[in-house]
Amino acid sequence: MNAPPPTLIGEITAKLGKKWSSWLFAGLAISATGFGVLCLAVLLFVVARDGLGGLDWNFITSFPSRKPEDAGILAALMGTLWVMGLTCLFFVPVGVGAAIYLEEFARRNWFTKLIETNISTLAGVPSVVYGLLGLAVFVFGMNLGSSIVAAAATLTLLVLPITIVASREGLRSVPPSMREAAMALGATKWQAVWHQVLPAGMPAVLTGIILALGRAIGETAPLIAMGAFTSVFFVPTSPTDTFTVLPIQIFSWVARPLPGFQENAASGIVALLIVLLLLNSVAVALRYMYARRRSW
Numbered sequence: 106m107n108a109p110p111p112t113l114i115g116e117i118t119a120k121l122g123k124k125w126s127s128w129l130f131a132g133l134a135i136s137a138t139g140f141g142v143l144c145l146a147v148l149l150f151v152v153a154r155d156g157l158g159g160l161d162w163n164f165i166t167s168f169p170s171r172k173p174e175d176a177g178i179l180a181a182l183m184g185t186l187w188v189m190g191l192t193c194l195f196f197v198p199v200g201v202g203a204a205i206y207l208e209e210f211a212r213r214n215w216f217t218k219l220i221e222t223n224i225s226t227l228a229g230v231p232s233v234v235y236g237l238l239g240l241a242v243f244v245f246g247m248n249l250g251s252s253i254v255a256a257a258a259t260l261t262l263l264v265l266p267i268t269i270v271a272s273r274e275g276l277r278s279v280p281p282s283m284r285e286a287a288m289a290l291g292a293t294k295w296q297a298v299w300h301q302v303l304p305a306g307m308p309a310v311l312t313g314i315i316l317a318l319g320r321a322i323g324e325t326a327p328l329i330a331m332g333a334f335t336s337v338f339f340v341p342t343s344p345t346d347t348f349t350v351l352p353i354q355i356f357s358w359v360a361r362p363l364p365g366f367q368e369n370a371a372s373g374i375v376a377l378l379i380v381l382l383l384l385n386s387v388a389v390a391l392r393y394m395y396a397r398r399r400s401w
Contacts, residue, residue: 152378156371164372169336169354173365178373180337181354184253185322185380187341188350191257192264192321193314199261200268200317201310207269208276209298228266235263236330244331251332254344259327264317271313275306311392315385322381325352351377 167177211217239259249255279302287297303310328350335357337349351373358370 152371152374155368156373156375159368159372160375164369165376168338169357173363173369176358176366176369178351178354178376180340181349181351181373182376182380183340184337184348185350185377187253187344187348188256188260189318189322189380189384191254191344192260193318195257195261196264196268196317197314200265200313201272203265204269204272204276204310205298205303208273209302210294224266224269228270231326232263232324233326233330235259236327238262239327240331249345251334251347252345253341253348255331256328256333256348256350257344259331260321260324263324263327264321267317267320268313271316272306272310275309275313276302277306278309279305308392311388315388315392318384318388319381322377322384323352325350325356328353351380 164177165182166179167175168180170176207217207220211220236259239255239262243249243255243258244251247255249258283301283305284297287301288294292300333353334347334349335353337347339346341348355370355373355377358366358373361367
């Protein structure tokens with residue numbers, strides 16, 4: 106028996122139901138986005154209100170002190186720059202190289218699937234676990250002590266999964282026709298990847314590097330676990346020197362009861378955000394340059 110044809114009222118009701126569900130979903134999405142942006146704006150406003158007044162040249166060029174008015178971030182700032190510089194030097198070539206191998210050259214078998222599963226799992230491991238690993242492997246196992254190079258190696262392990270996953274997604278977004286065209290003109294597999302695929306996928310690769318830097322620069326638990334100092338009274342000049350970083354210095358100030366140290370912590374947060382924005386701006390500029398080159 107044939108079903109009766111739908112009535113005009115039924116069609117209108119169905120269309121209205123679909124529109125209402127679409128509007129409801131869009132409203133929920135916009136509300137969630139607005140709430141997150143509002144919370145971020147309030148946080149930045151409070152930090153800027155409390156910290157911008159104390160962010161002067163004396164604060165930047167002074168060492169920690171028991172007196173809030175004399176305390177500064179020179180040692181922590183230089184330690185942050187040292188650690189982030191070495192971390193970039195370690196994780197960028199290793200992470201991008203691993204992504205190129207897994208995406209372009211590795212055979213699809215149980216071994217590569219096992220590696221991919223482990224990478225995805227390691228991305229969700231708590232950061233303090235990496236600190237304990239760095240303590241066992243780099244500090245004691247390799248006798249590096251609580252040095253800058255040991256901290257950079259520990260943070261490299263922390264951000265490698267993020268870099269590998271984001272870089273693979275960038276390489277995967279490149280159309281297969283670019284590889285095939287390059288090899289059809291006589292290029293080897295490596296030449297096609299190096300000269301065609303990697304430049305085309307570089308904007309997404311640099312996005313992964315930005316995300317990795319954002320996580321590494323704000324980490325405190327792994328560095329404390331591996332023995333980083335809360336206060337340092339000299340400027341590090343070598344990768345083997347002991348160190349402190351801005352998040353640890355901020356944590357030390359927040360834990361103190363005097364109101365002056367709370368203001369110092371807010372100023373340190375502003376300085377940390379400025380350093381993060383400066384590091385990210387370099388990656389963003391490179392991403393924009395590669396994106397424009399790809400559009401040509």
